[in-house]
Amino acid sequence: MRPTERKLTLALGHNGYKLTAQRRSVLKAISNSHEHLTPAEVHERVNQENSKIGLVTVYRTLELLSELGLICQVHREGKSQSYTLAPSGHHHHMICSECGTVADFTDCDLGELEARLSRETGFEIEGHLLEFSGRCGDCQEQAGRNADD
Amino acid sequence: MRPTERKLTLALGHNGYKLTAQRRSVLKAISNSHEHLTPAEVHERVNQENSKIGLVTVYRTLELLSELGLICQVHREGKSQSYTLAPSGHHHHMICSECGTVADFTDCDLGELEARLSRETGFEIEGHLLEFSGRCGDCQEQAGRNADD
DNA sequence: TGCTAAATGAAAATATTTTTCATTTAGCAT
């Protein structure tokens, strides 16, 4: 069993949820992709296999997996919500604006900024959202090659 | 004329756009609110006045104002897009998760982190999204008072 | 092997955003 599947089994069991074929397919589709996927994209990929599961189930499953911390949302200006596999613990995303590849990183060092803002504005800070966007190595190469043509 | 209105007039003129009553109303609704507003909320507030403008115009106007840099989007998990007034230049938001108040700050000091990530992952970084969420001073007080009851 | 609560799927409802196109109007030239 792949580590992600193992996590799924454990997380579901601990919380009184059932392990179904649909849930496994959805998580598999996401963990097989480096990109972030919308509910519709997940649905499409899952149904390319034999299984044929309903879009509603995809929505429900994404919400559940997200709650369990196995996947998480990516925030793109103007686009509909999309999801990517979550490593365990606090982390952030770097997203390629061309191919959608998501790379994770964990150390964000925002503590000091957070403390200062809290002091200056009186806000009690609970969380933060940090994402970088840019071009991944592969897309840069590709662009380079195309320029040579 | 209020400074925000002045900016609107200038920004529109410089780009060959026309100054219409609808555009002024939409910007006014946003600049009168400390909170971030969805298109539907902007529409509602604008139409409480006499004017009655169409929701389509609100959508179109929000897009335009955003392009002109007069307003900007706020990113909330699972919610539909919403907008808030933009100060000039690079900045970020702190958002109260209770009342939706938005406070801006400008210095994010992400340069070093950015350089390191770029070096380590090969990404060419183009931009970042940083938002803090928490409870504003007012909402903390309010919660305190309710606890006393 | 059967029971039951949980999960699924299909359809409908709701919400959100965009497109189309006829009508109106801001800004400019006279």
Place this chain on the structure above:
DNA sequence: ATGCTAAATGAAAAATATTTTCATTTAGCA
């Protein structure tokens, strides 16, 4: 001031995205 024209608006419809409802199926347990 007045008329012209490209840009802007509004209404309706279309497209897209998401949620609800409810009858049927199934995982996990006794």
